[in-house]
Amino acid sequence: MSGIIHVQNLSFGYTTKSLVLKDISFSVPSGGFLAIAGPNGAGKSTLLNLICGALTPRSGTIIIDAAPIESYSTRTLAAKVAVVRQESVPIFGFSVVETVLMARTPYFGTAGFESQADREIVQDALELTDTAGFASRPLTSLSSGERQRVFIARALAQNSPILLLDEPTSFLDLKHQVGIYDLLKAAQFGKGKTIVAVTHDINLACQYCDQALLLGTDGLSRHGPVSEVLSTEQIENVFGVEIFAGRIGQEGFFMPLGKLAKDRARIEAKTGNS
Amino acid sequence: MDQLLRPRRMIATTGLALGALVVVMLTCSLIGSENVSLKAVFSGSGDQSKANPDYEIFVRVRLPRIVLAGLVGAALACSGVVFQALLRNPLADPYILGISSGAGLGAIIAVVGGLNWTLWGRSPIAVFAFAGALGTVWLVWSIGRLTGKFHVTGLLLAGVVVNAFFSAVIMFLTSIAKSEQxxxxxxxxxxxxxxxxxxxxxxxxxxxAGGIVALFFISPQLNALSFGAEDARSMGVNIARIRTIAFAIAAGITAIAVSLSGLIGFVGLIVPHAVRLVFGPDHRQMVPLSGVVGAIFLVVADTLARTIIAPAQLPVGVVTAILGGPVFLVLLVKHSRKVGWVK
Structure with missing residues (x-):
């Protein structure tokens, strides 16, 4: 048994009849960066919710830092695993710094206030995510990219060795997408965080992640180094699209081309296929 | 970092508000159809042959009523804070989960049943209203649990439907009751x-007061919960426990308020919003301050209710809405940039 996250024969289904995840096994070494990819409905977010304890497996085991996940309380698990979910906006106008400070809630004194140490942790997280400049602004006044950084800051302020992210770049433009991944990579190298990100962006996963877990709607999974798992053949199989692959330096990139894509029509005209 | 709520500032603001509450209570206790002088009050109850009327009015009439208004205002406002945070809904108020209709149903059953006993000096109306309020919250809470642990929509819908159902029963009982009932x-x-x-x-x-103090101790968790149950849980908040405690306290203090004074609307909705607009959304500040502001608001409203058309009296619920509505709208327009839901 190796790895800070160790998943063995995990199965889960929301109803008793069908399974979303079937017999999944993988492990993430401490300080690793795992991308979880796959088509919609393959159970990526479900798997994330299982690893953070929000759902209970039907069968199989999840081991976090050498202890089974059931042995953690909500509080002790939050000290190991922090989660960044998709776009959550609070209904009240909390400011950036108030939001990030909430990560320290379990450590507040009895009177409900933070210590100096908590404040320093929050300051660190704000600086690392480049959000200190607008710390006093309300979350609602920020752009999606800025808000996503704030939630990453909040997760970092939990000071947990493991960071889980659910599609961290889904609503972001190109600059903010690489911005978020640079930030995660910096947290991986600088702070030794183990990062697991659910993503639709296979190309960014190739550029930034060490390992990939490709989930299919058939309930099967493929796990291994990014370069092995994210191959043209596997991606075509799992996603059911035709892929045109290329290479930038060491890493590959993948471009899906649909029936009516312009280049697709040209390629077909040239080769005479119909 | 400077923008964060510091304990000293929280205590200072709450202390100032408490001071204002004492001044308001004292002032309002001197206002009324009879003039009461504070000097005469302090001279004591007088001897048996010649009672001191100022003292009698102050201690036996004015003071109890003002204490009642204060405690009801504080209870409703704090309960509103809790329900808005737990349900993540700015429209939530203490009555949203059916407390009002449950209490109303209890009260009308007591009236129509013609009960005339007392329990610890309480009329059947108060006892039945209290039981009805708590029973309804328990019912709604149980139904909500069946619809899923983390979802507040089921709870809200259960509250709305139970409210509608009990209101219909109230109307049915009203229509078969005698006119004086x-x-x-x-x-x-x-x-x-x-x-x-x-x-x-x-x-x-x-x-x-005990309930509000207990709510203060879970107020950081209420902050986290306003981001949603799943976010709060991943930050290490035991949501099942915090929710149960918060609901039980909010329902309990609302039931006490309702059984003492009937259904006073508006306090539990606008006081939390007003406090949030001016002082920000941090619940560590919201809970104590809403309690004090709610108390001040209802003491003033009740003083108006008993003096505006003296010697007759208005129902205080009429005053809270007429007085609170415009005040709230002014705050809303002035401070709306501070809060998310009016963006």
């Missing part, structure tokens, strides 16, 4: 203050 029920439903037995008041005030 109907009058006293409607008066109760509008929210009404009356001079209460001092012992009941102190017990009620103690419970409400």
């Amino acid at each position: 109907v009058y006293s029920t409607i008066f109760w439903l509008m929210g009404n203050m009356a001079e209460e037995d001092l012992l009941v008041l102190w017990v009620g005030a103690g419970c409400v």
